[in-house]
Amino acid sequence: MKKTILSITAIATLAIGLIGCGGAKKDGSGAMSGGNAEKVYVAPGEHDEFYGFISGGFSGQLAVYGLPSGRLFKVIPVFSQDPEKAYGYNEETKPMLNTSYGFVPWDDAHHPDISQTNGELDGRWCFINGNNTPRIARIDLKTFETTEIIEIPNSAGNHSSSFVTENTEYVVAGTRFSVPVPQRDMPIDEYKGNFKGALSFISVDQEDGGMDLSFQILMPGFDYDLAHPGRGASHGWFFFTTYNSEEAHTLMEVNASQNDKDFIAAINWKKAEEYIKEGKFKTMPANYAHNVYDEHTHTATSTMKKEVRALDPAECPGLVYFLPTPKSPHGCDVDPSGEYIVGNGKLSANLTIHSFTKMLEAIKNEKFAGEAYGIPVLNFEDVLAGTVVQPGLGPLHTEFDDKGNAYTTFFISSEVVKWKLGTWEVLDRKPTYYSVGHLMIPAGNSRKPSGKYLVAMNKITKDRYLPTGPELCQSAQLYDISGDKMELLLDFPTIGEPHYAAGCSADLIKEQQTKIYKLEENKHAWVAKNEKEAKVTRNGKEVHIQMTMIRSHFAPDNIEGIKVGDKVYFHVTNLEQDFDVPHGFAMIGANTSELLIMPGQTESFVWEPKQPGVWPMYCTDFCSALHQEMQGYVRVSPAGSNIELSWSLDGE
């Protein structure tokens, strides 16, 4: 009897255990579901299901979040200096921010896009554009570091960027502001007909991701606002929205809103490749920086490129067609099948959807409404697939799920609207808080979107968070889109202004993460691979200190013979070969940031001592129980001193 009772107890315990554990693992759709809190709760020690790469807007950076929790993991420095990570401060990464204008320590980062293979996210790289001083950056998703930045010549307000084709053959960069090409001194009011808008196609090396500006298409002087690639049947085409087809140059909010319709420019880039092959391009002189970070030397180099190949669409039949699209369209989004091209006419009452099939048909029949600067304009009715009638006010962007639905943000009416592809009926609407801009569904602009979550990125938060003076945080909001109706689950603050984002399943990239840099593969010019190699050398007034660090000391940690007026380079190598053991390095009075050095890596900064004395240095990243002991001294003597250069650790 006793035996039986105990067995039953055991089984009961087991059952409770199973249910209890299972509930926490699932998305809240099981028997225990109910609260939205549970749907976004990721228990301590558990991982999020998705990565979200959210642009940092005017911070110039890219923020990495976990979804559904909304937890911030890392801010990847891209276009702006970051003293925390020494990005743009240390000698190794300063070249990353070089441009034809010199060192530019900031930009306005907009549209991240993850590389694709066969129209599906492949998790190799994330690209993002710098809007102000036109640049495209590539972030390696193995290291979460910015490894390449290419400047875009003949461009200004690099906004219809950085979107990839379905095999990452190209990442595109379109100019928002048209400018004189080449730049020259001319009256502003001669804009019309003289300014040009460059659409740049940057080829991507499939092995190492290396970017090369392959060619530019010099378009009429409109504003090229956003873009997305064709996919599936429309692979080989790229679509750009335009506004200011009026070619106004002042009081744009009025003067660029006159035309009833602007255009979506459909670019046949496979045709462009043929023209390039045939030599139908013009080689133009240019000057733009190409900056590459080498993971073995841990050092970036900047090269100035001097020319670019340009195609004139008027001389290249079949290269570009204009699809009339109502009222200054903003977002340009292509559905997972590649058939529908959504033009989000921001001043229009209706949402316009073009058909790729109809477009091809009209082109085949050469049925044109006219031309603009030698580019054929198709008839609106001929290419129209459908219209979503009065879905909201101020449509900006559209993304897609895996069930044939589209989701569009409306800035003015501050909402997300779900509608059906093909029938164009509105299925649901939910408010956003407030004034939503972009939205992101993980893989929502690929052939295989996820149908689970939608992230809305808002321009205004007003009363949503504790106030922090006049400047308030901006925010993202997470919606559950797995059911018929959307459900708001979570608000979370973001850095800078969250423009677009790219999201993917965590499984796609989490296993490929680099944990350490191998010391034996370190090819830095000033590496010291062990303490025996640590040394100090003088070359005139330039002193190079090759120092090592390991828990918890520097070698050397006593240095003498430095003089006022010297330019002292610290080249510090982290000898650790274990995961998650970075060391920091700081020197009193150095006119730069700290160094933050990953295991196996070497980083450098310059210190110019101003006065004699004995000056301490220390490790800034709590590394072990003896972290506080990780310190050292540099003796600085007057300029004319004859103290000899010497260095030691523990008297040796």
Added chain:
Amino acid sequence: MKTINLIVAIATLSLFASCGGGDSTQEAGTAAPESMVKKEAAAPGKDLGVGPIKSGSLGETVDEALAKTGMETFEAKCTACHKMGKRFVGPDLTGVVSRREPEWIMNMILDPELMVKENEAAKQLLMEYSAPMANQNLTEEEARGILEYFRTL
């Protein structure tokens, strides 16, 4: 009575299994019984440590070529904390092969985190030196080379 205990044990075990969703939980769950097995397998009086090396044998004589590569690895990866003939950040390793079993030495190189958590001698060393032995992510081959180098000291 014995049977009852067994049932409870099985039930508890299943509970563990069902909760082992996170990777880390699963590792911790399996690591514990494994190390217990190792301890039982060890010959009495011999402290082999815990970690990937459960048994091994040394050659009659020192393999000079292996010892040389071991010395190179040691120079590159270990000398920041160990100096021969003196106590430094870590202990003086002269004669370490006469103080410790070969398995213990290799386990300490290959999985110092587990060693200081579960091996009494390693725990004592951490108490004495305060600085935890760094995991330098060496391969088993590299650690074996270092062991051979230690034999020459």
